[in-house]
Amino acid sequence: MNILRYVYRFWPVELLLLLCVGFQVVSGLGLVMKKGFVRQPWYVVAQVLSGLYLSFFLIYHVQAVLRGRFQWKMNTGFYFAAGVANHYPEKLFFIPYYTLSLVAVFTHIAAVHYLKRMEQWQLKPEDHLKRRYKNETIGICIAGGLVTFLIMISLCGVLYAI
Ligand code: HEM
Numbered sequence: 001m002n003i004l005r006y007v008y009r010f011w012p013v014e015l016l017l018l019l020c021v022g023f024q025v026v027s028g029l030g031l032v033m034k035k036g037f038v039r040q041p042w043y044v045v046a047q048v049l050s051g052l053y054l055s056f057f058l059i060y061h062v063q064a065v066l067r068g069r070f071q072w073k074m075n076t077g078f079y080f081a082a083g084v085a086n087h088y089p090e091k092l093f094f095i096p097y098y099t100l101s102l103v104a105v106f107t108h109i110a111a112v113h114y115l116k117r118m119e120q121w122q123l124k125p126e127d128h129l130k131r132r133y134k135n136e137t138i139g140i141c142i143a144g145g146l147v148t149f150l151i152m153i154s155l156c157g158v159l160y161a162i
Helices: 011-035 041-070 076-084 090-123 128-155
Strands: none
Touching: 011 090, 041 090, 076 090, 076 128, 090 128
8 A cells, every 4th residue: 555555546547437436426426326226137137236335335435535535634544444354343343344445346247247248149159168168157156256355354453453
């Protein structure tokens, strides 16, 4: 983080990053309103639900980080996040909150991957292709589960004392 902060905290880079976050939230919510998710295939429902959670998370998370830095003058590093994930009763909220954010990122990616693959499959509907596309999607979910598990056990002090 100490090294990467020189990059993502360089004000033009940070401004661009925050604008991207804002655009992602606004365009995502716009798509949900336009498309809806009632009576849609499961992967569209998964995409919409994970996107809605990410919108909530990004707004809450970024404002907490910015307030921590500018209003409370804190070092918003690893321990800023780990503090609330280790302290009772805050952890009852923050452990599921962080876990779901990571699950939502991978669900969102897996769902859009499957959606795009299904569009390709309709042009060439062969059984072995459908199996391959399903396996790719399951692969993204398994990798996501593993990454989520590793990040969360490190954040929650399972690997070392915090
Ligand atoms: C376990 C999950 C997560 C933890 C512990 C975490 C922790 C943090 C911390 C400590 C910062 C402050 C960085 C700094 O001050 O240098 C931060 C900033 C940020 N995080 Fe997360 N985060 C998590 C998940 C996510 C996810 C899933 C996203 C996006 C989908 C995200 C997007 C951001 C953004 C946009 C910033 C602001 C960066 C900036 O202002 O330059 N975070 N996060």
